[in-house]
Amino acid sequence: MKYLMIVFVCAALLSGCKGELIDSVTKNELKAVKPQEGTISVKINDDYMLGNIDYSHSPLVVDPNAYSSNEIQRGDLVYFQYPPNRFQSAEKKSVLRVVALSGEKIRMKKGQVYLDGQRLNTFYGKDLYNDLDRLQREIKKKNLDDNEIENIKNRIRIVENDNVDEITVPENTIYLVGDNRAGALDSRQIGPIPISNVIGKVMGRLEE
Template identity: 30%
Template sequence: MRTKLFQEIYEWIKSLVIAGILAFLIHTFLFAVVVVSGSSMEPTLHNNERLIMNKIVYQIHPPKRGDIVVFHATENEDYIKRVIGLPGETIEYKNDQLYVNGKVVDEPYLAKEQEEWHSKGLLLTKDFGPITVPADTVFVLGDNRNNSTDSRELGPIPISRVVGKASIIIWPFSRISILEH
């Protein structure tokens, strides 16, 4: 009887250790849960929402325009912003319109907010540029353009500081969704 009890305990401990190791490896190399801090990505993301971040995607291919990325802004703080400029591109904002290499680029995720600001005779995104995005960097902006610390202040973000792509909102349950642009 005693041997059977010890065998059962051993099996439980072994299962828990394996589960712990797998969870550690998945969190370290594949996916992580991140928490949105602040309002800089509203209305797309809200303060205290929980997201699944894909850590491996940028090992396969570089960030794309429209991706919502998590990056090391400082040694102790990560930011979540949207990629609007890629290496080698010249970006500019004029009259609330994004231009990349002189061509208009649609940002459908901003349409409702732009309409609201325009109804007040204001611009959602103040004019800037042209700016040429250096090699191995991306230019990022928060969707809440008038309340975001982003590449307009920080400069282009080295791709080496990009931790991953925000992929899924998992909390609160009422907002569960896949993040597409």
């Protein structure tokens, strides 16, 4: 019986609890790093990654050679160039997070990411800036004025309308999403991004 219990627990961990896909490796932090030979320093001027961290606050260190010998991983932060799209006329570069890889099925419901039918249970599996559970707790607080209540209601509506029908990520593309979903121009609007548009991997913020 003890052996069977161990096997059951191991199987649950491998498959993810209650249909969940867990990423316990990727950390929600931006380390200070020194530039190395071959790396570049970039500055982004948007709030697509505004969550617990403001990625536009300081220059970022990007390694253009990171994927020459390594595969892109879910959770990676990549510096990339947008393909032509109807939302902007000029070519633009920015930073977004890899959420789904080629061949995976992705859908979103109320801001929550599901991959191959499993809930992505990690900090970037939902909107960091507009966390639905937190907002629903906040709106129940006493002594909120009318403006605060309306602001929270608007943010709740944004998350509840953040739905994406399931698609399969095509070969040689990745699905990129901003940690700040409400403010991001990402794969939800323009579709998966060609891997060839990835310039490099964000290694951290430039150490001062």
